[in-house]
Amino acid sequence: MAAIELQGVVKRFGPITAVNGLDLDVPEGICLGLLGPNGAGKSTTMRLLTGQAIADEGKLRVLGFDLPKESKPARAAMGVVPQLDNLDVDVTVEDNLAVYARLYRVADVGAAVDRALQIARLTDRRDAEVDKLSGGMRRRLLLARGLVHDPDLILLDEPTVGLDPQIRTELWTLIGDLRARGTTILMSTHYIEEAERLADEVAVMHKGRIISRGRPADLIAEHAGRQTAEVYAPPQRLAELRTAAEAAGLRVRPAGPAIAIVGSERADNGVIPEDAVVRAATLEDVFVLLTGEEAE
Amino acid sequence: MSAQPETVAAAPIKAPRPKAMRRLEPAAIAGVMSREVANFRTYWKGTTFSSVLEPLVYLLAFGLGLGATLVDEVEGVPYIQFVGTGMVATAVIFSSALPSMFGTFVKHRFQNTYEAILAAPVDVEELVTAEMLWIAARSAVYGCVPLVVTFFWGLDPAPGMLLVPIFAFVTALGFAGFGITMAAVVAKIDQFNYVTALFITPLFLVAGTFFPISGLPEGVQVIANVNPLHQLVELVRGGAFGFEAVDILRFAFLVAFALVTWRFAVNRMSARLID
Numbered sequence: 372m373a374a375i376e377l378q379g380v381v382k383r384f385g386p387i388t389a390v391n392g393l394d395l396d397v398p399e400g401i402c403l404g405l406l407g408p409n410g411a412g413k414s415t416t417m418r419l420l421t422g423q424a425i426a427d428e429g430k431l432r433v434l435g436f437d438l439p440k441e442s443k444p445a446r447a448a449m450g451v452v453p454q455l456d457n458l459d460v461d462v463t464v465e466d467n468l469a470v471y472a473r474l475y476r477v478a479d480v481g482a483a484v485d486r487a488l489q490i491a492r493l494t495d496r497r498d499a500e501v502d503k504l505s506g507g508m509r510r511r512l513l514l515a516r517g518l519v520h521d522p523d524l525i526l527l528d529e530p531t532v533g534l535d536p537q538i539r540t541e542l543w544t545l546i547g548d549l550r551a552r553g554t555t556i557l558m559s560t561h562y563i564e565e566a567e568r569l570a571d572e573v574a575v576m577h578k579g580r581i582i583s584r585g586r587p588a589d590l591i592a593e594h595a596g597r598q599t600a601e602v603y604a605p606p607q608r609l610a611e612l613r614t615a616a617e618a619a620g621l622r623v624r625p626a627g628p629a630i631a632i633v634g635s636e637r638a639d640n641g642v643i644p645e646d647a648v649v650r651a652a653t654l655e656d657v658f659v660l661l662t663g664e665e666a667e
Numbered sequence: 668m669s670a671q672p673e674t675v676a677a678a679p680i681k682a683p684r685p686k687a688m689r690r691l692e693p694a695a696i697a698g699v700m701s702r703e704v705a706n707f708r709t710y711w712k713g714t715t716f717s718s719v720l721e722p723l724v725y726l727l728a729f730g731l732g733l734g735a736t737l738v739d740e741v742e743g744v745p746y747i748q749f750v751g752t753g754m755v756a757t758a759v760i761f762s763s764a765l766p767s768m769f770g771t772f773v774k775h776r777f778q779n780t781y782e783a784i785l786a787a788p789v790d791v792e793e794l795v796t797a798e799m800l801w802i803a804a805r806s807a808v809y810g811c812v813p814l815v816v817t818f819f820w821g822l823d824p825a826p827g828m829l830l831v832p833i834f835a836f837v838t839a840l841g842f843a844g845f846g847i848t849m850a851a852v853v854a855k856i857d858q859f860n861y862v863t864a865l866f867i868t869p870l871f872l873v874a875g876t877f878f879p880i881s882g883l884p885e886g887v888q889v890i891a892n893v894n895p896l897h898q899l900v901e902l903v904r905g906g907a908f909g910f911e912a913v914d915i916l917r918f919a920f921l922v923a924f925a926l927v928t929w930r931f932a933v934n935r936m937s938a939r940l941i942d
Binding site: 382384415418421422423424425441443444446447448451453455457459461462466469470471473474475476478516520521523 | 699780
């Protein structure tokens, strides 16, 4: 049984269609990265899965429960780590976790809090007020709160958005631990590196639907080939190189002040300039080619 | 990471995985209330101070001030005792309508607290019910303070006064529901000024706290009679000086008020919280 099954899901907000015919299966035990630019519909999808948004069309099934009718028992078995920090800042770390253990009807609240503190490596801060924690500790506490009832499925909504690289790495370690334990994870992100490092599979979401899906290596091989050549040059020369590469049947994407010629291993002699920097193709190449958006 | 990885408990703490869950589960309501209690422990001093002091200031200003200069008695009751019993209603509205309006608005719009709670197995109806129950429980306590203080100005304890916390609780439930509804309806926090000016202040002034409503123009009396605060004032005075048969209807009115605002609050918050 898939942990998440979405078929033809549509969600509109007035004239805006945030989710537009979304089909998505998340098998049990994998970490699926939902990768997409801002406004792709990732957060709306997360809200649909927690019953905080009701789909206009389509079928949603989570852990065997039909949504929105059976959203409540579905939520009892899943954990959610939100994009925004919504901890209770004036109370202690322990109280934050204990409240949610009760909300999830955990029988032994004390044991559940102890375990969540261990997972988030916050045991020594259990009596600290949340207000006194560093940004990284707060994000770890948010993760612990989502895990306090030992969920079968965890939804991570942009888990490291806005964090500095060190804190992001801390979070990645914890998420990696969860993944190693076999917890099913659906993680929305617009950070390429995050998806590449953590996800067993990546689904690229754009304009409310999945436009490609697979293991990161397979997606790269399918859409970007083996190599990418980056060329840094004045705009006029970049434009000429782009025209020549596209005429040779290669795909070209912007890369900040440069252009990236994707699949450069297939280029004929002379198409790739000698001063190009040739590197292995990445998921970022795939993301930009598929969505037309600059990656973060 | 600064802390070393720790050994995670071998036996996982699984929450129950029910196949179905019903509405208005006591565990969900208790869970939401436990969050309120945890937070209240951090700010109870300030809230209690203002909730107790504000009605006391009115009590002393009107009860002692007017009682010493202009009014000796009203309906055979010393004026300070008349005001002291009426001030229960003032304490109740101030400690229920205002915290529910501002608290709900802040938790929803600024702190995103409800988004986190609703991601757990809690529905909007349980969330609103828990918030109302918590505010009403607090108000029932704060509402009794003016009555207790009035003992020091000669008000004799009476068995009927034991019902005052219940009257205050039910009335506060209604005003908590009203406040939550308003929090769901307004677009910006400063729009609460309209709510205060249009509803709360008039209800407070025509409750019969400071003067009997029988002295008001007939049209205003009609409004006063559908004012839940007036019904509370009369019930408290009934508890202090003797109940009348009509007090059963007054209590039924307050129960109906609480039920109606509860449903409005659930409806409006559902519209606000669920897209």
